Amino acid sequence: MNLETQRKLSIGRAMNEAIAQEMRADGSVFMMGEDIRSFGGVWGHTGGLVEEFGPDRVRDTPISEAAFIGAGAGAAMQGMRPIVELMFVDFIGVCLNAVYSLAGKMCYFSGGQVKVPMVINTAVGGGYGDAGQHSQVLWSLFAHLPGLKVVCPSNAYDAKGLMTAAIRDNNPVMYMFHKNLQGVPFLGLVKGSVNRVPEETYMIPIGKAAIVREGSDVTIVGVGATVYMGLDAAEELAKEGIEAEVVDIRTIQPLDRATLCASAGKTGRLVVVDDDYLSYGLTGEIIATVTDGCWGALKGPPQRVAYPDITVPYSPSMERFVLPNAAKVVEAARRAMTQKS
Amino acid sequence: MTPIVVPDEIDEGSVGNWYFDDGARIRTDDLICEVMVEKATNEIRATVAGILRIRAPTETVVHRGDTLAVIEPAL
Numbered sequence: 001m002n003l004e005t006q007r008k009l010s011i012g013r014a015m016n017e018a019i020a021q022e023m024r025a026d027g028s029v030f031m032m033g034e035d036i037r038s039f040g041g042v043w044g045h046t047g048g049l050v051e052e053f054g055p056d057r058v059r060d061t062p063i064s065e066a067a068f069i070g071a072g073a074g075a076a077m078q079g080m081r082p083i084v085e086l087m088f089v090d091f092i093g094v095c096l097n098a099v100y101s102l103a104g105k106m107c108y109f110s111g112g113q114v115k116v117p118m119v120i121n122t123a124v125g126g127g128y129g130d131a132g133q134h135s136q137v138l139w140s141l142f143a144h145l146p147g148l149k150v151v152c153p154s155n156a157y158d159a160k161g162l163m164t165a166a167i168r169d170n171n172p173v174m175y176m177f178h179k180n181l182q183g184v185p186f187l188g189l190v191k192g193s194v195n196r197v198p199e200e201t202y203m204i205p206i207g208k209a210a211i212v213r214e215g216s217d218v219t220i221v222g223v224g225a226t227v228y229m230g231l232d233a234a235e236e237l238a239k240e241g242i243e244a245e246v247v248d249i250r251t252i253q254p255l256d257r258a259t260l261c262a263s264a265g266k267t268g269r270l271v272v273v274d275d276d277y278l279s280y281g282l283t284g285e286i287i288a289t290v291t292d293g294c295w296g297a298l299k300g301p302p303q304r305v306a307y308p309d310i311t312v313p314y315s316p317s318m319e320r321f322v323l324p325n326a327a328k329v330v331e332a333a334r335r336a337m338t339q340k341s
Numbered sequence: 342m343t344p345i346v347v348p349d350e351i352d353e354g355s356v357g358n359w360y361f362d363d364g365a366r367i368r369t370d371d372l373i374c375e376v377m378v379e380k381a382t383n384e385i386r387a388t389v390a391g392i393l394r395i396r397a398p399t400e401t402v403v404h405r406g407d408t409l410a411v412i413e414p415a416l
Contacts, residue, residue: 007371008360
């Protein structure tokens with residue numbers, strides 16, 4: 001085995017490596033956002049970039065998302081490839097117009113003549129008592145709005161490949177990384193998210209899901225942190241003789257509907273797990289996809305485990321109560337196994 | 342056998358991620374693991390090349406001078 005294949009990275013370090021490699025290869029790539037230069041990113045994922053690329057290409061911004069996300073959209077329209085960091089996705093409210101009405105629509109408005117090759121890098125997720133304005137996921141919001149691609153890696157290998165693909169994409173990409181998978185101890189360490197990452201550059205295609213565990217009885221679908229709830233649930237279900245297949249969609253928009261239908265068509269049963277809000281979201285979209293695509297193969301009603309339609313509580317015990325977890329996925333899978341269509 | 346110890350500037354910390362498996366071949370200056378002190382991350386790098394033997398797995402509480410790993414010479 002060669003030396004390169006033995007090295008592992010965290011998601012944050014893999015993002016950093018992809019950004020650095022693309023900045024080396026393409027002078028139009030630059031990064032800006034809050035605390036990315038001097039502090040190295042609140043998740044440690046931009047450390048070392050300013051030392052190598054200088055303050056013109058790694059820029060700290062004031063706390064003014066409307067200005068710097070808008071500046072990113074404008075720079076992209078002028079031929080740059082900005083990576084603009086929205087520190088927490090919860091802060092999207094003040095700058096959504098630049099994202100969905102400028103970046104997302106300009107390619108359509110111009111008949112394809114104006115490209116917007118912009119990455120919006122943003123941290124998502126809760127579970128550590130940071131309350132209702134710092135704990136949301138919100139990917140269904142962006143996936144709902146035409147013109148935006150939306151990805152979320154569950155491990156370092158995917159994180160590097162998806163970041164490279166996002167930077168090279170000629171359209172705006174929401175690159176959403178889950179806080180619980182950053183390898184920060186006060187958020188918990190998820191060992192599966194730290195995996196082997198080649199040193200050379202590579203891409204994971206946007207819009208392609210991965211089967212992360214094969215099984216024959218029930219399909220469990222997740223993305224980001226919920227992939228691990230699915231994998232933990234699958235271990236528990238295996239003790240009961242239920243073999244779960246776990247699908248990591250990796251991209252929320254465009255959704256890999258073919259892989260979802262192939263898996264649910266094979267197992268006949270579906271559980272969708274999401275830490276975004278329940279209603280009008282990813283779980284409903286995936287269930288609609290599967291009922292459209294392989295209705296005849298389904299053996300029972302699809303199940304979903306998601307965040308209820310409430311504001312995230314501050315109290316840790318209340319937050320834990322409402323967040324999805326592996327035990328809730330196990331219960332949903334048991335329902336899927338017993339309820340008949 | 343070269344021990345890799347918790348550096349002097351750390352009173353107490355918690356071992357974060359290991360970036361190589363136990364038994365992996367490592368190079369001098371490879372980032373091998375992190376020691377977390379409150380919210381700060383301290384990078385621990387290999388001082389020599391060789392075979393990594395992990396002594397303090399992820400989430401172990403460690404103190405100044407504790408052995409995190411030893412590096413055996415690669416034959």
